[in-house]
Amino acid sequence: xxxxxxxxxITGGASGIxxxxxxxxxxxxxxxxxxxxxxxGLEDTLGLIPGGFKFSYELDVRDRDAWDRALEAASTAAxxxxxxxxxxxxxxxxxxxxxxxxxxxxxxxxxxxxxxxxGAQAAHPHLVKTxxxxxxxxxxxxxxxxxxxxxSVYSATKFAVRGVAECLDAEWxxxxxxxxxxxxxxxxxxxxxxxxxxxxxxxIRDRVKEAGLEITPVEEVAEAVWDAVHGDKVHYLVGKTAKxxxxxxxxxxxxxxAQQRGAAGLLGR
Numbered sequence: 001x002x003x004x005x006x007x008x009x010i011t012g013g014a015s016g017i018x019x020x021x022x023x024x025x026x027x028x029x030x031x032x033x034x035x036x037x038x039x040x041g042l043e044d045t046l047g048l049i050p051g052g053f054k055f056s057y058e059l060d061v062r063d064r065d066a067w068d069r070a071l072e073a074a075s076t077a078a079x080x081x082x083x084x085x086x087x088x089x090x091x092x093x094x095x096x097x098x099x100x101x102x103x104x105x106x107x108x109x110x111x112x113x114x115x116x117x118x119g120a121q122a123a124h125p126h127l128v129k130t131x132x133x134x135x136x137x138x139x140x141x142x143x144x145x146x147x148x149x150x151x152s153v154y155s156a157t158k159f160a161v162r163g164v165a166e167c168l169d170a171e172w173x174x175x176x177x178x179x180x181x182x183x184x185x186x187x188x189x190x191x192x193x194x195x196x197x198x199x200x201x202x203x204i205r206d207r208v209k210e211a212g213l214e215i216t217p218v219e220e221v222a223e224a225v226w227d228a229v230h231g232d233k234v235h236y237l238v239g240k241t242a243k244x245x246x247x248x249x250x251x252x253x254x255x256x257x258a259q260q261r262g263a264a265g266l267l268g269r
Contacts, residue, residue, distance in 0.1 A: 005053055007031040007078040008229075009071065011061055011119060012089035014041025017139065017184070017221050021086055023048050024222035033074040033082075035059035036089070053078075061089045061115030067122035075126060083130045084229050085123040087116045087138040090157075097152045105153050112157035116164060124172070132176030135229045138165050140181040142242040158183075162235060169234050180228040184221050185241030216240070 008025045012018040013034025019041075026032045026049035033055045034045050042056040055077040059070045075082050093100070093108040116138050127134040143151055144158030165181035172179055216239035224236045237243045 005029065005031040005078070006083040007033065007074070007081050008084040008086060009033045009035070009074050009082050009123070010086045010088060011035050011059065011115070012139075013045055013056070014038035015045075017218055018086070018088045019045045019048065020218040020222040021088070021225050022054075024219070024226060026050055026054065028226075029053075031055070031078040033057065033078065035070055035074075061119060062110045064118045064122070067118050071122055071126055081130050082123070082126040083133065084135045084137065085119060085127065086225060087119045087136065087161075089115055090139060093154050094150045096150060100153065108153045108157060112154070113160050116161055120164065120168060124175075124177075127172075127177045128175050133178075134176070135178035135180065136168065136172075137179075137225055137228045138181045140165070140183045140235075142183055142185040142237075142239070142245055144181075144183060145242065145246050165234055178229065178232070180231070180234055180236060182221060182224045182228060182236045182238055183242050183246075184224075185216060185239035185245070 008021075008030055010018050010022055010033065013022050014036035015038070018034065018036070022032045022034050022045055029051075031053040032049050034042055034049075035057045036042050037058060037060050039058055042058070046054055046056055055074055057070045057073055059066055061067070071082060071085075090112045091108055093104050120136055120138075123136055127136060138161050140161040141154075141158040143155040144160075144162045147155040147159075162181050162183070165179050168177075168179040221238050224238045228236050237246055
C-alpha cells in the first residue's frame with residue numbers, strides 16, 4: 001500500500017460520528033483505520049469506505065497496552081505512518097448523581113476521559129513521525145461548555161476533554177502536532193435513541209425535540225473534524241445549540257445558569 005496516503009486512526013468507528021468521519025476522509029483519498037469494540041459495526045463501516053485503503057481493529061480504549069498494539073498494527077497496514085488520531089470513542093450517561101451506581105460513574109470516566117488520555121499518550125510517538133501536519137482531535141461536547149441537571153459525570157468528562165486539548169496544544173506545539181477538540185451539540189446518531197440513564201424510559205431524541213433544540217446532521221461533525229485537522233483553532237463548535245450556548249456562556253452567564261437551574265437540561269454530543 002502506498003506510504004504517500006495520509007492516514008487517520010479513528011476510535012468509536014463502528015457507528016455515528018466515527019463512521020461519518022471514516023467515510024468523509026476515505027472519500028478524500030485517505031487511508032482510514034476504524035476501531036471499536038463492536039466487530040459487526042466495524043465491518044459495516046468498512047463497507048461504506050470507498051477504495052481499498054482501509055483497516056479495522058477491535059480496541060477497548062480503556063486498555064492502555066491495547067492502544068500500543070492497535071496503533072502499531074494500523075501503522076503497519078498503512079505503510080508505516082499515522083497522520084491523525086481521532087479520539088472519538090465515548091458513551092453517554094445521565095441522571096441525578098445521587099442515584100448513579102459506582103459502575104456507571106466509573107465506566108463513563110474510563111471510556112470518555114481515561115481512554116482519551118491513553119490514546120493521546122500512545123499516539124504521540126506516531127504523530128511526531130509525521131509532523132508537522134499531524135493532528136490529534138478529541139471529541140468533546142456542548143456538555144463541556146456548560147453543565148446541566150442530570151449531566152454531572154458526562155459533563156465532567158467533556159469539560160476535561162476540552163482541557164486536555166488545550167494542554168496538549170501547548171505541550172505538543174514544539175513537536176508540530178495540531179491538537180483540537182470538537183464540541184457537537186445534539187447530533188443525528190444512534191446515541192439519541194438511548195435514554196442516557198438506566199432509570200428513565202424516555203429517549204434522548206424525544207427530550208431534545210420537546211425542548212425545541214435542533215438535531216444536527218452527523219456529516220457536519222465530519223466536516224468539523226476535517227477543518228480541525230487542517231486548521232489552527234483549538235475548539236470547534238458543531239451545531240446551532242453548541243454555538244448559541246458558547247456565546248451565552250461567555251456573554252450572559254447568569255442567564256445560562258438560570259436556564260439550567262430551571263430545567264432538567266440534557267446537553268448531548
